[in-house]
Amino acid sequence: MCRTVVPFVCAVASCLIVAGCSAGGGKACRGDHDYGWKGLFAGPAEAGYNEALVEVAKMRDRQFWALHALPTGLNTEISIDRSKTEVRQAVEDFLRKTSGWDFEAATGISPAENFDAWHLAAGAYAGVGLAADAYRYGVMRDQCYPPEQVDTARQQLLRAIDGWLLAMEVTGKPGVIARAIMNRDYPGTEGIETVPLFDGQGNPLPEEKNNGTWREDQSGEHPNIIWVDSCSRDMLIGWVVGLGAAWEVIENDETIPVELKERLRSRALELADNLRRVRPNGYDLELEDADGRTTFHGYLNENNLDRMYIDGVRNGFHAIMALGIIAALVDVTGDRDLENYLYKELIDERDFARIAAENTIVINMEEVTNFSNYNMAFEGAWLALRHLHRDPIARQDIREAVEVQLFDTPGKHFQPAEFGHAFFDLVTVASRCDAEAGVGCRQAVDEALIQRIVQTLSEFPQPPFWEFKRENCDDREIASGSCIAEDGQTHLTVLGEVGRNGDLIVAEPLPMRLRPVSNYYWRSNPYKPNGGNDGPGMYAGPDFRMVYWAARWLRRPAE
Incomplete structure (x- = not known):
């Protein structure tokens, strides 16, 4: 791997691999959009550049950084009461009639004084928001945008990274990460x-561990930050x-402070040490909390089933999930002991990649599927495909898991091949083309899935993404077993209240334009009308933002 090579050679090799290093990557830009590589989605110097989708992405990015990111630099949801029509209209006008990043300067309205609430910056959404900004x-940077735009994006990324570090530092214990912060x-x-x-006798509180308790800052450095403990698998x-x-x-960007990279390496290694430490019960891959107990849903060991x-x-x-997480932490830390733990113990001795290829189908429970589990599994596959560099057999096992265990399992219904969840489609595209961090796609790209991703993103609720009510099937239609959706055209077959938690579901996955509101669509039920x-x-739309920018970032095979 790259870290075993002489650093100068490594830097040159990395630049050649991505075939588009610029600004922070090694090759100086000779002008705007002077680049020689192609992403899954076309860039500004290519045919097929989707300007309509680009404009929506810009609005979402501006909405996020001008409003949602203000408290921590991370993704949060915002509440603005519907009675505040002037404030809500100002948000609309800011996004549609201006082009800057400062809402208060553009409108004269202070968000802190006029918005009702910012909510949790929770790992499941804050993390993918950070990924979008990265x-x-x-x-x-690598497609040679105007320098001032690159500088703005860099500063925003640095703020988001600071937010990620804050989620670790506020817990006061090395290797422990918050579920959420405010x-x-x-x-x-x-x-x-x-x-x-x-308590006063040193016993952890609450007496019975739960799925999240509010805590004060434990570091002594961030008195304005409160956090939720018991970080779960999804977070x-x-x-x-x-x-x-x-x-x-x-990693190879010289414009990013070395000190920041070292902080990330240190925190990542502490997190990895937390996970690989064998507990008194004899098992590893449990996430320890600041109170010394395993978080409520912090189990990733292959011998664990529902705690x-x-x-x-x-x-x-x-x-x-464990493979993807540890592989990413190996890439960040460059730690040889952790690398041996990944490749020798988890893959060679404990057969994790093969287990994933053979036994991931358990999350498909058809009508009563927990779609958050699908999202976690695809995130695990995404991380493994990006960060497993040394073992082609393990990579092939993960690709098999994506194809057969997750995306399109023979004989199964209610599965991602039907959903139209853009993130699941993106992971499947990356799997089929064997894309890897620093390399891009080695094989042909599934253009049909790319087009489905574009269609799904194009049908997202427009920014600003206000909360709304959706009723595709009324009581009379539900009783009849058949309904026509809100568009007046789409036929839906009502199955009844047979979904997870007794949810009403239909037989057909709804296209994005007809789905009920969700703060994160990739973990929501696409059969719920x-x-x-x-x-x-x-909502800031981190689900949209991450998929859009990841599809712009992933390189197609060189022509």
Whole structure:
């Protein structure tokens, strides 16, 4: 791997591999959009550049950085009461009639004084938001955007990385990462009561571990930050998706401070040490919390099933996530012991890649599927495909897992080949073309799936993404077993309240333009026809942003 090569040779090789190093990558830009590589989505110097989608992506990026990122630099949702029509209209006008990044300067309205709340910056969404900003900066740098635009994207990425580091530092314990964080300097934290980590006798609180308790800053450095403990699998892997993307983009970028890279390496190694440490119960791959206990859903060991250990169960869902997480941490840290743990122990001795290829199908529970599990599994596959460099057989096992266990399992219904979830489609494209960080696609690109990704992103709710109510099937139609969706054309077959948690579902996956509101579509049920409400929420769209910029970043095979 690259870290075993003389550094100068490594830098040159990396530049040649990506075939488009610029600004921070080694090759000086001779002019705007002077680049020689192609992404999965066309860039500004190529035929097929989708200007309509580009404009939507720009609006989402501006919405995110002008509004959502203010408290921590990370993804949060915002509430603005519907009665505040002038404020909400100002948001609309800012995005549609201006081009800058400063909402208050453009409108005269202070967000902190006029918005009702910023909500949690939670790992599942904050991490992919960081990934979006990493890929955006990488694309703009390597496709030679105007220098001032590259500089803006770089500064935004640095702020997002600081937010990621904050989620680790605020816990006060090396290797422990928060489930979510909030900034008391902004509306939204009123009424939240924090709980000490321990009682007066040193016993952890609460007495029974739960799925998240509010805590004060434990570092002594961030008194304005409160955090939720008990980081779960979905939150952890979201954080690592962001870390992996950031490192992939900045590792060889000389404009990124060395000190920041070293902080990331150190925190990543501490997180890895937390995960690989064998607990008193004899198992590793548990995420320890600041109170010394395993987080409520912090289990990734292959012998664990729903928080219980059954030796020999070979849980492929855990295996694919653990492989991806540890592989990303190996890339970031460059630690030889961790590398040996990944390749010699997890892959060679414990057969994690093969377990993933054979036993990940368990997450497909058809009508009662938990779609968050699918999202986690695809994130695990994404990380493994990006960061497993040394073992082609393990990579092939992960590709098999994506194809047969996850995307299109023979004889199964309600699966991603039907969904039209753009992130799942993107991971499948990356798997089929064997894309790897620093290399790009080695094989042909599935153009049909690329077009489906474009279609899905094009049908997203337009920015600003306000909360809304959707009713594709009314009571009369539900009783009849058949309904016509809100577009007046799409026929849906009602299956009844037979989904997870008794949700009403239909037999056909809804196209994005007809789906109910979601703060993150890739973990939501595409068969659910009704939902949402006309509330105060505004969403940043990290699901859209990550897929769009990742598709711009991933290189096609050289022609």
